[in-house]
Amino acid sequence: MTDAPGAGAANSARSCIYLDHSATSWPKPPEVVDAVVNAMTACGANPGRGAYSMALAAARLVFESRRACADLLGVPDARDLAFVSGCTEACNLMLKGLLVPGDRVVVSSMEHNAVSRPLHVLSLGGVRVDIVQADATGTVHAGDVERAVRAHATRAVICQHASNVTGAIQPIGDIADIAHENGALMLVDGAQAAGHMNVDLAALDVDAYAVSGHKGLLGPQGVGLLYLRPGLDVAELLQGGTGGGSSEEESQPQGRPERYEAGTPNTPGIAGLGAGARLWLAHGEEWRAQEQRIFRGLKEGMSAIPGVTVFGPASDEPCVPTLSLVSDRMDCDRIAFLLDRRYGIAVRSGLHCAPWAHRTIGTLETGAVRFGVGYGSTSDDVAAAIAALTELLA
Ligand code: PMP
Secondary structure, three states: OOOOOOOOHHHHOOOOEEOEOOOOOOOOOHHHHHHHHHHHOOOOOOOOOOOOHHHHHHHHHHHHHHHHHHHHHOOOOHHHEEEEOOHHHHHHHHHHOOOOOOOEEEEEOOOOHHHHHHHHHHHHOOOEEEEEOOOOOOOOOHHHHHHHHHHOOOOEEEEEOEOOOOOEEOOHHHHHHHHHHOOOEEEEEOOOOEOOEOOOHHHHOOOEEEEEOOOOOOOOOOOEEEEEOOOOOOOOOOOOOOOOOHHHOOOOOOOOOHHHOOOOOOHHHHHHHHHHHHHHHHHHHHHHHHHHHHHHHHHHHHHOOOOEEEEOOOOOOOEOOEEEEEEOOOOHHHHHHHHHHHHOEEOEEEOOOOHHHHHHHOOOOOOEEEEEOOOOOOHHHHHHHHHHHHHHOO
16 A cells, blocks of 8 residues: 555545645545444434433544543553544633643744733733743754753643654653653643654653644544643533433533533544544554655655744654645745645645744744645545646746
């Protein structure tokens, strides 16, 4: 097999060469689509809210999806994983549920707006935010985090697992050790890591880990996960119905995961995410190797185009399958526009909701054009993108 998973059947209906996997994976595997449809048809009742057969089937579906996600992410007790609307909600929940005025946090300069914006709001309320600069490839160095953490009492270290701009993988295990040795919590934005990387939360030893369901994990949009270490007391963002504990009247049930899952759940999204997790459990090693091989071809080909600067770790360094580039011959928005209109290649230009990251790599003014491969990508897609950009910039 020479191409990424899904390159056959799922792609025969493709309307474009899709290289925007860092934004969201597309096309979704048929197993995911089927699971979503099943949750809206045969299992369409509200889970955990009724004892009739279809409600129980829906509850089982949510239970099984949570179990599959826990198995994939190395979480021993699936109740420590809460379903949320996406990584943005997960980041808001872990930050706003933990930090209080007077706390000081250390955060990497590569963070997405899903982290920097809630931190900004918290800083207005008296949380001190100190930024650790990553290098020009977007890589955070554990020694720099250590110096920052030791400089002042620190409540939490916050760092992404992988960059949505350069694909750099951060040394989360080392950073978590530094945080814990200094009495701080370790909070991680894992949006770009889950799926593309083998994430083992038990081994990583972090306190909270935010996950996007619709990117590498191949679920539909509108679903994600938050892992919270057992026993960590994090205030919930929302209060409301959980399907049980109604005799407690006003107070939100404190058990997991219901404390964090007020309101009718996104059952179709959860079902699709569970199907994606099961696919990764079955094929992870093979699929990741294929993604990496296709991505290396992309990175090497793009780096060889005259006048193009590719940002990120060297092509033989570990990274998730995302890169950003600029050209000295054409503006980034125009490149993305022409790749779409002339060649049917879907990529995103701009700041990718990560102005801090672009400031770090020196592209805050220009933005960059981002390419990401994933499920369904082929080496032909990559060859077509390299040929198109070469022609555009000739
Ligand atoms: N963090 C990073 C690094 C991301 O790339 C994204 C998605 N662009 C998010 C957070 C937000 O994820 P979601 O779309 O699931 O809310």
